[in-house]
Amino acid sequence: MTYKQNVIIGSTIYSLKECNIKDYGECNHEEATITIRKGLPDKLKYKTLIHEIFHTIWEEYGLPTSNEESMVKRLENGFTSFCMNNPSLAKKIVKELIKKGS
Ligand SMILES: [Zn+2]
Numbered sequence: 001m002t003y004k005q006n007v008i009i010g011s012t013i014y015s016l017k018e019c020n021i022k023d024y025g026e027c028n029h030e031e032a033t034i035t036i037r038k039g040l041p042d043k044l045k046y047k048t049l050i051h052e053i054f055h056t057i058w059e060e061y062g063l064p065t066s067n068e069e070s071m072v073k074r075l076e077n078g079f080t081s082f083c084m085n086n087p088s089l090a091k092k093i094v095k096e097l098i099k100k101g102s
Contacts, residue, residue: 007034009053010060024048027055051076
């Protein structure tokens with residue numbers, strides 16, 4: 001993961017950085033920041049990033065605030081499990097979605 005970089009979610013540009021924090025990750029909607037704990041193993045780092053991205057999607061797309069953490073955890077686990085169990089399909093989906101001009 002390249003730190004610091006921007007992550008565009010909906011109409012907001014979040015600043016992504018790696019710092020010494022207590023939790024694995026944090027997301028601050030007011031400051032538009034996503035912070036990942038410095039030194040996490042790569043797989044945990046990206047799982048945490050997916051988790052925080054789901055929190056930003058939750059905010060940006062106005063999903064109901066009740067049970068947010070529980071729902072985000074389930075989405076994180078479901079999505080990472082999908083990617084890990086279907087690597088070629090996951091790569092194909094990402095490759096098509098990021099293709100320019102379509
Ligand atoms: Zn969370």
